[in-house]
Amino acid sequence: MSLVCVGLNHKTAPVEVRERLAFADPGQASAALARVPGVVEAIVVSTCNRAELYANVDLRGAVGIAVDAGAAARGLIAGFLSAYLGVPADLFREHLYVHEDIEAVSHLFSVGAGLDSMILGETQILGQIKDCYLAAKEKGATGKVLSEMFERALRTGKRGHSETGISQNAVSVSYAAVELARKVFHSLEGRRTLIIGAGKMSELVAKDLEGDGLHQVVVANRTFERAEEMAARFGGRAARFDEVPAHLALADVVISSTSAPGFVLTPEMVRAAMRQRRARPLFLIDIAVPRDIDPACGHIENVFLYDIDDLQAVVEANLEERRREAKKVERIVDEEVRSFDAWLGSLDAVPLIRLLRAKAETIRRAELEKALAKLPGLDEKERAVVEAMSSLIINKLLNDPTLKLKELATSAEGKLYLRAASELFNLKPGEEGERR
Amino acid sequence: MNHVSAVLYVLTLALYAAAAAAYFGFLYFRHWERGARWLGRAALIAHTLTLGFRVVESGRPPFVYLFEATLFFTWLLMVNFTLLESLIGLKVAGVFVTPITFVILFSAAAMPREASVIDPTLAGSWVAVHLSLSILGYAAFTMAFILSVMYLLQEQQLRAKAFSVLFRRLPALDVLDTWSHRLVAIGFALLTLGIISGSIWAGYAWGSHWSWDPKETWSVITWAVYGTYLLLRARFGWHGRKAAYLAMVGYVAVLVNFFVVNLFLNSLHRRL
Numbered sequence: 001m002s003l004v005c006v007g008l009n010h011k012t013a014p015v016e017v018r019e020r021l022a023f024a025d026p027g028q029a030s031a032a033l034a035r036v037p038g039v040v041e042a043i044v045v046s047t048c049n050r051a052e053l054y055a056n057v058d059l060r061g062a063v064g065i066a067v068d069a070g071a072a073a074r075g076l077i078a079g080f081l082s083a084y085l086g087v088p089a090d091l092f093r094e095h096l097y098v099h100e101d102i103e104a105v106s107h108l109f110s111v112g113a114g115l116d117s118m119i120l121g122e123t124q125i126l127g128q129i130k131d132c133y134l135a136a137k138e139k140g141a142t143g144k145v146l147s148e149m150f151e152r153a154l155r156t157g158k159r160g161h162s163e164t165g166i167s168q169n170a171v172s173v174s175y176a177a178v179e180l181a182r183k184v185f186h187s188l189e190g191r192r193t194l195i196i197g198a199g200k201m202s203e204l205v206a207k208d209l210e211g212d213g214l215h216q217v218v219v220a221n222r223t224f225e226r227a228e229e230m231a232a233r234f235g236g237r238a239a240r241f242d243e244v245p246a247h248l249a250l251a252d253v254v255i256s257s258t259s260a261p262g263f264v265l266t267p268e269m270v271r272a273a274m275r276q277r278r279a280r281p282l283f284l285i286d287i288a289v290p291r292d293i294d295p296a297c298g299h300i301e302n303v304f305l306y307d308i309d310d311l312q313a314v315v316e317a318n319l320e321e322r323r324r325e326a327k328k329v330e331r332i333v334d335e336e337v338r339s340f341d342a343w344l345g346s347l348d349a350v351p352l353i354r355l356l357r358a359k360a361e362t363i364r365r366a367e368l369e370k371a372l373a374k375l376p377g378l379d380e381k382e383r384a385v386v387e388a389m390s391s392l393i394i395n396k397l398l399n400d401p402t403l404k405l406k407e408l409a410t411s412a413e414g415k416l417y418l419r420a421a422s423e424l425f426n427l428k429p430g431e432e433g434e435r436r
Numbered sequence: 437m438n439h440v441s442a443v444l445y446v447l448t449l450a451l452y453a454a455a456a457a458a459y460f461g462f463l464y465f466r467h468w469e470r471g472a473r474w475l476g477r478a479a480l481i482a483h484t485l486t487l488g489f490r491v492v493e494s495g496r497p498p499f500v501y502l503f504e505a506t507l508f509f510t511w512l513l514m515v516n517f518t519l520l521e522s523l524i525g526l527k528v529a530g531v532f533v534t535p536i537t538f539v540i541l542f543s544a545a546a547m548p549r550e551a552s553v554i555d556p557t558l559a560g561s562w563v564a565v566h567l568s569l570s571i572l573g574y575a576a577f578t579m580a581f582i583l584s585v586m587y588l589l590q591e592q593q594l595r596a597k598a599f600s601v602l603f604r605r606l607p608a609l610d611v612l613d614t615w616s617h618r619l620v621a622i623g624f625a626l627l628t629l630g631i632i633s634g635s636i637w638a639g640y641a642w643g644s645h646w647s648w649d650p651k652e653t654w655s656v657i658t659w660a661v662y663g664t665y666l667l668l669r670a671r672f673g674w675h676g677r678k679a680a681y682l683a684m685v686g687y688v689a690v691l692v693n694f695f696v697v698n699l700f701l702n703s704l705h706r707r708l
Contacts (some may be wrong), residue, residue: 168604183594187606276671281609298595302676310597359503386625 002059003145004073005104006081006096007045010118013095020087021051027135029084034141035082041143043136043150045111047128049118053077054108056145076097096202102340105149105340109333112157114166121166121322121329126157145347149340156336163332166325169318174208176314177285177306181253182283184304192216194251196244196265197258198223198230201287205255206234218251220244223333248273253283256292264292270300287311338412345414349405352418355427356401360394441489448486449542451479456534462527463601469527473697475532478512483541487511497564503700505571506544509694510537512575517689520579524615532582562637566630570655573626575692580619581687587612591677613676616683617669624662631655651693658689 005411008021023029023046033042041056049062059072078096082089088117099107108115112129114121132152136142153250156362161167170179178188187189188209196223197204208216216237220243222228227238239247248254248269258264265284293308296307368390374382399420408417422428438536458472487507491497494504517533520526593599606612634655639645646652665682667672674682 159652165466181593182608183590183603184609186611281676302680306597312601315599
């Protein structure tokens with residue numbers, strides 16, 4: 001039994017390759033992979049940035065001895081990919097990476113926690129992994145080991161998000177604006193927005209703000225028709241450019257991105273508006289270059305002004321913060337990987353103990369028969385005593401090794417102990433009794 | 437102070453110190469929040485027991501001597517905070533409230549706590565009403581002060597565009613502004629009633645309703661500052677920063693009133 005992950009992602013493969021390896025139905029694909037000889041369980045994870053195939057493989061019967069297991073697994077899964085998707089293997093082979101055993105676990109846990117994502121710490125990937133896992137489970141492609149591995153990957157991801165700040169802060173300009181606005185207004189629900197300049201940029205920011213509950217949008221533009229078009233998209237209303245001062249007094253959030261060469265909002269206009277608003281805070285976002293809003297407006301009481309550089313700086317600082325937090329997430333991942341490794345070890349202990357007990361029982365029976373054959377004069381009661389004694393010796397002798405093996409198998413050197421035990425007692429696990 | 441309440445007092449202090457440390461850690465590690473909250477609650481329970489023992493032991497309400505009044509005052513402050521914490525999720529206020537409570541409570545150890553004879557004028561129901569209303573009012577003002585400091589810190593960061601760990605934890609400006617306003621209004625109402633009931637009692641006990649005793653003078657000053665605050669907010673649209681500064685000025689008057697007048701000035705209220 002060995003775990004393997006074969007895949008490619010946005011770092012190793014260009015989009016032309018990734019789009020060819022997209023799985024429309026990852027659950028179906030998992031089931032198909034699980035049917036390949038040598039594959040015990042399989043889960044296919046497919047998102048727009050990555051395609052990864054996780055499998056628990058047992059290649060002892062499928063390939064000859066002394067073959068590099070990683071290469072074999074890679075060949076097997078590459079063959080499956082090519083056949084299943086109808087894509088020539090040459091197209092993607094050089095973009096594939098392979099992680100084996102604990103590396104595969106560590107990779108999955110890191111991916112789930114958003115450490116491997118294009119935007120560090122993003123949370124969507126965790127949901128996508130969950131969906132792919134559940135789809136595979138539903139199709140019966142998963143077994144004990146991969147299920148446990150994916151459950152733990154989900155747990156690790158959740159821990160990363162809740163115990164660290166990796167997914168906390170906005171990493172796009174428009175979300176940075178939302179984040180700042182939410183430090184001025186607790187809720188954006190019901191706040192009025194004034195959009196000056198019906199450009200692409202202002203529309204993007206307005207969309208993100210709208211996602212946070214902002215409504216009552218007024219769009220002002222030099223060309224009135226464009227204002228109307230955009231206002232229609234936000235269910236708001238259009239305004240003429242000369243109405244801006246009047247709307248300024250009513251708005252809570254202003255997004256400005258005109259192509260005007262000079263300032264569109266001056267301190268005089270803002271001050272006049274503030275007098276009418278009786279000091280309700282005003283949040284100004286200037287994403288135009290050259291700037292639309294005179295920076296002096298930012299000094300007026302209860303007015304908060306951010307230009308594109310300010311927002312970019314927030315994004316940079318937040319990314320830096322995420323990179324710092326990623327270190328903590330890595331520690332969580334390591335911790336969870338070690339814990340999973342221990343769990344795997346404890347799985348290996350059970351068949352070994354069974355073998356050990358079976359061997360002892362075989363010896364006991366053989367020796368008991370021999371002994372009883374030499375003692376023909378014993379009555380029923382005496383035979384029972386001899387038999388009970390043989391059982392007791394075995395049980396008492398094996399009691400400690402049984403407990404110790406279970407315990408040590410979950411330790412860091414678990415594999416070593418298991419190997420030592422199987423060597424010392426000349427047991428050959430895997431030949432019998434190992435079914436998962 | 438007998439053995440039990442002395443032990444409880446020290447335990448309370450230790451728990452507040454731990455809670456303050458945990459709240460500080462919460463600034464950096466989000467998941468410390470739970471631990472901090474429970475330490476704060478545990479400290480409040482120990483605090484309640486200390487206060488309870490003190491009352492049972494002395495057989496008088498907990499505001500006749502400054503030590504007890506301080507115990508009572510910090511207790512109200514913590515109750516206030518715990519309510520706000522569950523009401524509006526104002527966890528980060530713990531960063532300020534727990535250390536403040538710790539410091540005030542710790543300094544209480546040096547305050548007068550026993551007297552040979554209880555002043556007969558300090559017994560009676562009017563005085564109980566007067567003192568408990570005043571102390572409740574002080575607790576509300578303290579919380580308003582803390583929220584105002586939080587407001588100014590948050591506003592300063594938004595304006596300077598330099599964001600610290602505190603920025604992420606502090607709530608939105610409008611929440612801080614609204615709640616410091618509410619707390620000032622509550623404190624003002626309590627203080628008003630406190631002054632009126634005090635004046636009625638003074639009429640019985642000292643024969644005069646008003647004698648410009650330093651305590652009385654400072655109470656009027658405090659009342660005037662907070663009254664101005666409420667007036668400026670209601671009539672002249674004072675919000676945000678200016679209002680926060682004014683709430684802080686008012687709190688200076690509260691501090692003088694509660695500590696300086698009681699400890700250092702010659703006042704009829706001196707024994708309080």
